[in-house]
Amino acid sequence: MTDFDDDRHLVVVGGGLAGLRAIEAARGTGWRGSLTLVGAEDNPPYDRPPLSKSFLAEGPLNQVTPFRSAVQLREELQADVVLGTRVEGVDTAGRSVQLSDGRRLSYDSLLVATGSNARKVAGQDSVTGVVGLRTDRDAAEVRRHLDEGARVVIVGAGFVGSEVASAALQRGLHVTIIDTESVPLTRSVGRRAGEMCVDLHRAAGVELRTEVGVAGFASRGGRLTGVCLTDGSEIAADLAVVGIGASPSTHWLESSDVALESDGGIVCGEDLATSVPGIWAAGDVAHVPYGVFGGDLLRVEHWTNAAEQGAVAGRNAIRRQGDPEKVSGIPYFWSDWYGHRLQFVGTALSAEEVVIGPGGPGSVILYRRDDCVVGALTIDRGGDIMKLRRRIVGRGSWDEAVEFAQARVEGGVGDKQTLPA
Numbered sequence: 001m002t003d004f005d006d007d008r009h010l011v012v013v014g015g016g017l018a019g020l021r022a023i024e025a026a027r028g029t030g031w032r033g034s035l036t037l038v039g040a041e042d043n044p045p046y047d048r049p050p051l052s053k054s055f056l057a058e059g060p061l062n063q064v065t066p067f068r069s070a071v072q073l074r075e076e077l078q079a080d081v082v083l084g085t086r087v088e089g090v091d092t093a094g095r096s097v098q099l100s101d102g103r104r105l106s107y108d109s110l111l112v113a114t115g116s117n118a119r120k121v122a123g124q125d126s127v128t129g130v131v132g133l134r135t136d137r138d139a140a141e142v143r144r145h146l147d148e149g150a151r152v153v154i155v156g157a158g159f160v161g162s163e164v165a166s167a168a169l170q171r172g173l174h175v176t177i178i179d180t181e182s183v184p185l186t187r188s189v190g191r192r193a194g195e196m197c198v199d200l201h202r203a204a205g206v207e208l209r210t211e212v213g214v215a216g217f218a219s220r221g222g223r224l225t226g227v228c229l230t231d232g233s234e235i236a237a238d239l240a241v242v243g244i245g246a247s248p249s250t251h252w253l254e255s256s257d258v259a260l261e262s263d264g265g266i267v268c269g270e271d272l273a274t275s276v277p278g279i280w281a282a283g284d285v286a287h288v289p290y291g292v293f294g295g296d297l298l299r300v301e302h303w304t305n306a307a308e309q310g311a312v313a314g315r316n317a318i319r320r321q322g323d324p325e326k327v328s329g330i331p332y333f334w335s336d337w338y339g340h341r342l343q344f345v346g347t348a349l350s351a352e353e354v355v356i357g358p359g360g361p362g363s364v365i366l367y368r369r370d371d372c373v374v375g376a377l378t379i380d381r382g383g384d385i386m387k388l389r390r391r392i393v394g395r396g397s398w399d400e401a402v403e404f405a406q407a408r409v410e411g412g413v414g415d416k417q418t419l420p421a
């Protein structure tokens with residue numbers, strides 16, 4: 001239950017999707033306490049997925065449009081918005097946070113939605129043309145190089161890197177992807193799906209070099225000229241996009257008593273409460289137990305997860321009475337490559353993976369634990385994924401899920417959703 005007229009102060013740290021959804025949800029209850037959103041970027045919250053997709057396409061430059069302008073955040077949500085400012089530390093006993101502009105803000109409830117930072121390879125910051133893609137500024141730099149016709153190397157065949165490869169290829173540019181694994185993405189989606197992703201790159205004509213890493217960068221006058229590999233070879237390049245994953249942005253919590261996992265993510269309950277009363281977390285930073293997967297603690301870096309968790313944490317942070325709300329969603333993401341849409345729901349941590357269909361576009365992969373279906377990946381089968389999601393949430397039987405997918409795929413049922421190439 002929410003006490004609409006209480007005068008508590010909720011501070012939300014992180015001006016991304018989770019932070020935005022948190023303040024929208026808190027206000028959505030009718031709560032009229034005071035609210036501050038502190039964000040390190042200069043822009044109000046904006047959407048990240050387009051940064052590696054439509055933003056990189058040829059044509060007039062797509063400006064990044066925030067979900068709501070700073071004025072709208074102030075007027076529509078009565079939020080005090082502090083942008084271009086980092087939170088540098090927290091005093092959990094005194095309930096205040098230290099800002100990078102020297103100010104200290106007191107809070108009654110604190111909601112941490114600081115997301116994650118792109119991981120880096122050694123030496124990348126000292127060479128122009130080597131970019132990690134996380135923010136609108138990064139995307140603008142990638143786009144500028146693509147507009148100049150850069151020879152492109154993608155470091156890491158993950159989802160973001162693969163999308164950039166797709167955008168570069170669509171412009172007719174020369175693209176090479178390198179990855180240290182023999183089958184990239186195996187840890188995220190399992191080996192069979194990883195192999196299908198490899199096939200998508202090769203079918204598109206992109207060179208994918210596996211089991212090789214970056215030894216360094218060759219440059220002239222500080223500008224990238226090539227990527228030096230651990231096998232002793234060098235690939236000529238004007239742009240290297242480093243997509244080797246992301247780490248939770250929680251350095252500022254390391255000396256606090258907020259419990260962190262070994263990767264720096266924040267340990268949360270199903271209600272997104274942290275180990276410290278009055279502090280909540282949501283989005284890419286949060287490790288949350290998922291009852292539907294036997295209590296597995298997962299830190300999920302997906303859009304829908306940030307949106308759902310932000311809203312739940314926002315409502316819980318201002319709740320005065322009654323039981324806090326629990327997270328009910330399960331992980332879901334999509335990724336667009338070479339005109340194909342990949343969608344994944346659930347978990348790939350499973351005992352068995354089964355491919356249904358031709359083993360590429362038009363296929364479904366199901367993931368099994370005991371007698372239940374726990375995950376599903378589809379390629380160009382937009383009509384199936386939510387039906388499979390319902391089965392996973394409901395701990396549906398493995399046999400029934402396999403029969404369902406076979407009927408859809410082999411019977412030619414379901415939208416074959418292919419994106420414009």
Ligand SMILES: Cc1cc2nc3c(=O)[nH]c(=O)nc-3n(C[C@H](O)[C@H](O)[C@H](O)COP(=O)(O)OP(=O)(O)OC[C@H]3O[C@@H](n4cnc5c(N)ncnc54)[C@H](O)[C@@H]3O)c2cc1C
Nearest residue numbers: 014016017018040049087114115283284301302303306333
């Ligand atoms: C290029 C790209 C493409 C993506 N594509 C997809 C996709 O296709 N499908 C999908 O499901 N997901 C996708 N994602 C992932 C999805 O966008 C993220 O999971 C989501 O943005 C996470 O939201 P968040 O609010 O938790 O964190 P973020 O979006 O990272 O926002 C956190 C904010 O907090 C700020 N911050 C950090 N530290 C501090 C501090 N100390 N003080 C103040 N502010 C701080 C950061 O600057 C940032 O603005 C993509 C991500 C990227 C980068």
